[in-house]
Amino acid sequence: MTVEDLYPVPAELAKSAWADKANYEAMYRASVEDPAAFWGEHGKRVDWIKPYTQVKDVSYDKDDLHIRWYYDGTLNVSYNCIDRHLETKGDRTAIIWEGDDPSDDKTLTYRELHEEVCKFSNVLKAQGIKKGDRVTLYMPMVVEAAVAMLACARIGAVHSIVFGGFSPDALAGRIRDCESNCVITADEGLRGGKTIPLKENTDKALESCPDCTTCIVIRRTGVETGWVAGRDVWYHEEMAKVDADCPPEEMNAEDPLFILYTSGSTGQPKGVLHTTGGYIVYAAMTHRYVFDYHDGDIYWCTADVGWVTGHSYIVYGPLANGATTLMFEGVPNYPTVSRFWEVCDKHQVNIFYTAPTAIRALMRDGDEPVRKTSRSSLRLLGSVGEPINPEAWRWYHEVVGDSRCPIVDTWWQTETGGILITPLPGATDLKPGSATRPFFGIDPIMVDNDGKVLEGACEGVLCIKDSWPGQMRTVYGDHERFYQTYFATFPGRYFTGDGARRDEDGYYWITGRVDDVINVSGHRMGTAEVESALVAHDKVSEAAVVGYPHDIKGQGIYAYVTLTAGVESTEELRTELAKWVRQEIGPIATPDLIQWAPGLPKTRSGKIMRRILRKVAENEYGSLGDTSTLADPAVVDELIENRMNR
Ligand code: WT7
Numbered sequence: 001m002t003v004e005d006l007y008p009v010p011a012e013l014a015k016s017a018w019a020d021k022a023n024y025e026a027m028y029r030a031s032v033e034d035p036a037a038f039w040g041e042h043g044k045r046v047d048w049i050k051p052y053t054q055v056k057d058v059s060y061d062k063d064d065l066h067i068r069w070y071y072d073g074t075l076n077v078s079y080n081c082i083d084r085h086l087e088t089k090g091d092r093t094a095i096i097w098e099g100d101d102p103s104d105d106k107t108l109t110y111r112e113l114h115e116e117v118c119k120f121s122n123v124l125k126a127q128g129i130k131k132g133d134r135v136t137l138y139m140p141m142v143v144e145a146a147v148a149m150l151a152c153a154r155i156g157a158v159h160s161i162v163f164g165g166f167s168p169d170a171l172a173g174r175i176r177d178c179e180s181n182c183v184i185t186a187d188e189g190l191r192g193g194k195t196i197p198l199k200e201n202t203d204k205a206l207e208s209c210p211d212c213t214t215c216i217v218i219r220r221t222g223v224e225t226g227w228v229a230g231r232d233v234w235y236h237e238e239m240a241k242v243d244a245d246c247p248p249e250e251m252n253a254e255d256p257l258f259i260l261y262t263s264g265s266t267g268q269p270k271g272v273l274h275t276t277g278g279y280i281v282y283a284a285m286t287h288r289y290v291f292d293y294h295d296g297d298i299y300w301c302t303a304d305v306g307w308v309t310g311h312s313y314i315v316y317g318p319l320a321n322g323a324t325t326l327m328f329e330g331v332p333n334y335p336t337v338s339r340f341w342e343v344c345d346k347h348q349v350n351i352f353y354t355a356p357t358a359i360r361a362l363m364r365d366g367d368e369p370v371r372k373t374s375r376s377s378l379r380l381l382g383s384v385g386e387p388i389n390p391e392a393w394r395w396y397h398e399v400v401g402d403s404r405c406p407i408v409d410t411w412w413q414t415e416t417g418g419i420l421i422t423p424l425p426g427a428t429d430l431k432p433g434s435a436t437r438p439f440f441g442i443d444p445i446m447v448d449n450d451g452k453v454l455e456g457a458c459e460g461v462l463c464i465k466d467s468w469p470g471q472m473r474t475v476y477g478d479h480e481r482f483y484q485t486y487f488a489t490f491p492g493r494y495f496t497g498d499g500a501r502r503d504e505d506g507y508y509w510i511t512g513r514v515d516d517v518i519n520v521s522g523h524r525m526g527t528a529e530v531e532s533a534l535v536a537h538d539k540v541s542e543a544a545v546v547g548y549p550h551d552i553k554g555q556g557i558y559a560y561v562t563l564t565a566g567v568e569s570t571e572e573l574r575t576e577l578a579k580w581v582r583q584e585i586g587p588i589a590t591p592d593l594i595q596w597a598p599g600l601p602k603t604r605s606g607k608i609m610r611r612i613l614r615k616v617a618e619n620e621y622g623s624l625g626d627t628s629t630l631a632d633p634a635v636v637d638e639l640i641e642n643r644m645n646r
Pocket residue numbers: 262307308309383384385386387388409410411412413414415435496497498510512513
């Protein structure tokens with residue numbers, strides 16, 4: 001496999017970028033040698049009401065686990081994302097909104113955003129929402145979602161966004177867990193021409209949430225919905241009653257900014273808590289350097305605000321930098337599979353950030369739908385959410401980016417608040433499939449299963465040695481779980497849950513969650529590796545690989561394969577694919593079982609739910625657990641029906 005081609009930094013980019021190779025090396029060294037000095041300096045990227053004198057106070061000890069940054073400083077995130085730009089950039093576009101329907105769009109300047117946010121802050125106050133209250137957002141990708149986030153931040157309320165694809169039960173569980181007294185939603189969401197009954201779902205959820213006594217509803221489609229008098233109010237009606245004057249609340253750096261629920265390997269979703277000062281410094285700085293953001297650039301991250309990517313890289317990071325950020329309501333293949341690229345042309349997008357799953361899906365439809373668009377405004381591409389296989393990376397680079405645009409493959413997690421391992425476009429030569437090098441202040445350490453630290457080129461479990469300002473501070477309401485999940489496995493360091501390889505150049509290759517690592521006849525293997533090989537075959541569109549109990553080998557390799565449109569699923573092809581993988585990686589990687597899977601079980605954010613695939617592969621489909629977060633639950637029945645290991 002020719003995976004280790006090097007894509008050097010374009011020379012002009014090295015000159016214009018915020019960091020070239022020399023800058024990166026010098027800043028990186030400084031950042032890990034003296035983190036307090038480094039972050040003390042870069043904390044000045046945001047405006048403080050009362051400047052901090054203390055930078056860092058962190059202990060990962062079991063009995064004293066605490067993480068504090070800039071903790072005697074005060075500031076307001078909404079002020080930093082809006083007010084401070086008004087004098088010089090008041091008329092600059094803050095948000096470009098592109099609706100589900102291509103004829104539906106609008107823009108908001110920083111001044112207009114300021115007015116909306118101040119007014120909505122006053123609406124929240126009028127509804128009795130106070131500093132420290134938890135407010136749940138269950139919203140489509142409309143401008144009001146960003147407005148609501150920033151209004152919460154302005155008055156010191158803590159938002160908890162629940163992705164619009166979650167079920168009423170999932171929503172209710174999250175509302176109860178953080179004891180929200182208010183939920184903000186819309187009558188309906190609109191995606192890919194289909195409506196999502198957000199208000200109806202909220203009504204169902206609130207039946208089991210007696211303490212959530214306010215529901216603010218945005219009118220999106222105008223459909224008739226249920227109405228609970230005394231609880232429900234219309235966004236537009238309340239906005240008409242308030243004025244646009246709302247001074248930002250003075251917040252301590254360590255006051256909570258938001259909670260975001262995320263799944264762990266066990267138990268109920270955890271409420272990941274992020275705080276104010278460190279989070280905004282880290283989101284702003286990573287956005288600036290990783291996307292090499294310069295004044296006037298049009299930046300588009302295709303995520304949903306329901307995920308951390310939407311928090312840090314649609315709203316907080318870009319707006320803290322005074323950027324123009326595009327919010328997209330729709331999906332990549334509606335009305336056609338050219339939509340992403342048409343939107344790039346329409347709004348002259350310079351920086352485009354999406355997920356490998358979207359790239360692979362679009363790749364299936366060939367080059368034509370991409371080639372027919374211009375994309376000449378694009379300068380930089382980004383990837384996030386899962387390892388991007390070299391095959392998809394190259395297609396993204398050659399076809400989408402016309403071999404012109406560097407790709408930043410950004411590795412991070414809900415827990416990390418911002419990007420931790422990533423190329424910097426002016427500083428890092430790229431290797432397809434590698435997230436490359438650590439960001440400033442991030443000291444990755446590789447350990448083996450016994451916690452022994454590995455040096456040089458190696459493969460192991462990825463931990464982070466020290467803290468960084470954007471790190472989560474606790475699991476909401478369960479500090480013990482915070483310790484157990486992230487600090488108990490390898491005491492004294494942050495355990496990421498990911499496996500990785502570090503090559504001789506110090507580049508990191510994330511191999512996937514360690515619970516996805518399989519052991520075949522004593523050989524350790526990343527399922528991502530086998531998948532990458534499978535999707536490199538031209539008849540394969542997507543593949544997911546898991547381990548299953550095997551009498552002789554310990555674990556066998558079970559592959560779920562989605563074929564390219566129009567390809568027939570024959571026994572010959574099964575043999576051909578097994579042989580192909582054997583050739584690509586080696587005999588130990590040969591799949592034992594290949595199941596044809598017209599669809600894979602994915603969350604609404606596009607993450608494949610391997611837990612389900614493992615269960616089906618183990619022939620244990622009676623105990624699949626919660627499948628409520630799947631984009632299409634019917635996929636599971638199909639998989640069970642055609643399982644190979646009976
Ligand atoms: C997990 C975190 C980060 C925002 C979206 C996902 C995987 C994420 C990459 C990448 C390889 C990646 C990891 C990580 N992941 N980005 N560039 N390369 N793997 O956030 O839902 O908290 O998931 O996503 O396994 O642990 P999340």
